[in-house]
Amino acid sequence: MKILYFSWIREAVGKSEEDLLMPEKVNTVLGLVTWLKQQDTGYRVAFADDTVVRVAVNQEYVSLDCVISDSDEIAFFPPVTGG
Amino acid sequence: MIRVQAKDFDLGGELKKMTAGNTSIGGMCSFVGLVRDMADNDTISAMTLEYYPGMTEKALVEIEKEAQVRWDLDKTLIIHRYGRMEPGEQIVLVAATSPHREAAFEACRFLIDWLKTKAPFWKLEDTPDGGKWVDARTSDDEAASHWNKPN
Numbered sequence: 001m002k003i004l005y006f007s008w009i010r011e012a013v014g015k016s017e018e019d020l021l022m023p024e025k026v027n028t029v030l031g032l033v034t035w036l037k038q039q040d041t042g043y044r045v046a047f048a049d050d051t052v053v054r055v056a057v058n059q060e061y062v063s064l065d066c067v068i069s070d071s072d073e074i075a076f077f078p079p080v081t082g083g
Numbered sequence: 084m085i086r087v088q089a090k091d092f093d094l095g096g097e098l099k100k101m102t103a104g105n106t107s108i109g110g111m112c113s114f115v116g117l118v119r120d121m122a123d124n125d126t127i128s129a130m131t132l133e134y135y136p137g138m139t140e141k142a143l144v145e146i147e148k149e150a151q152v153r154w155d156l157d158k159t160l161i162i163h164r165y166g167r168m169e170p171g172e173q174i175v176l177v178a179a180t181s182p183h184r185e186a187a188f189e190a191c192r193f194l195i196d197w198l199k200t201k202a203p204f205w206k207l208e209d210t211p212d213g214g215k216w217v218d219a220r221t222s223d224d225e226a227a228s229h230w231n232k233p234n
Contacts, residue, residue, distance in 0.1 A: 007205035008216045059138035079219030082204025083116055083175055083195055
C-alpha cells in the first residue's frame with residue numbers, strides 16, 4: 001500500500017510518503033495506525049491524538065474503521081485549512 | 084471549472100471569461116481570499132500552501148458539482164493557489180454566474196465555506212518564531228454547517 005502524509009503529520013513522521021506491505025493482522029485504518037505507532041516515535045507523535053487525524057483512502061474521506069487492502073492509497077493529514 | 088496552480092490569477096480576466104458570449108447571465112458573484120499580514124498577534128511574513136495532488140482537485144470538483152445541484156447557476160469557478168505567497172497576494176478565487184443574483188451570492192458563499200472545511204489544503208505561516216501550521220477554526224466549521232441539508 002502507498003501511504004501519504006501531509007502538513008505537520010508529514011513533519012512528525014519525517015517523510016511525505018512510503019510504500020508498505022500490508023502488516024499481518026491489519027485490515028482497517030485504525031489497525032494500521034496502531035501498527036505504525038509500534039514502529040517509531042515519529043508515528044507516535046503524529047498519531048498521538050486520533051481525533052485530529054483525518055484519513056482518506058483512495059482520495060476519499062473515510063473514518064478510522066474503514067477496511068483497507070494492499071492496493072489502497074491511504075493519506076493521513078490534519079483538519080484542512082485552505083481558502 | 085476548477086484549477087489548482089502555483090501562479091497568481093487575473094481576477095478581471097477570469098470573470099470576463101465566465102460571462103463571455105452568454106447574455107442570459109443576470110449576475111455574477113466572486114470572492115477572493117488574500118494573505119493577511121497578521122494572525123493571532125503574530126506578524127506573518129509569508130505563507131506556504133500545501134495540497135494533496137489528485138484528491139484536492141477531486142474535492143473541488145465535488146464542491147462545484149454540489150453548488151450546481153443546489154442553485155440555478157450558469158458557470159462556477161474555483162482557482163486555488165499552492166506554494167509560497169506573501170501578504171497581499173491572492174490565494175483563492177471562487178465565483179458563480181446565474182440568471183439571478185440570489186443564486187450567485189449564495190453559491191459563491193457556499194463554495195468558499197465548503198472549500199475551507201473540505202478541500203485538502205494546509206497553511207504554514209512564517210512568523211518571527213518560525214513556521215506555524217494554521218489550526219482549523221471552529222468558526223469555519225460553523226460557516227460550513229450552515230449549508231448542511233436538513234435530514
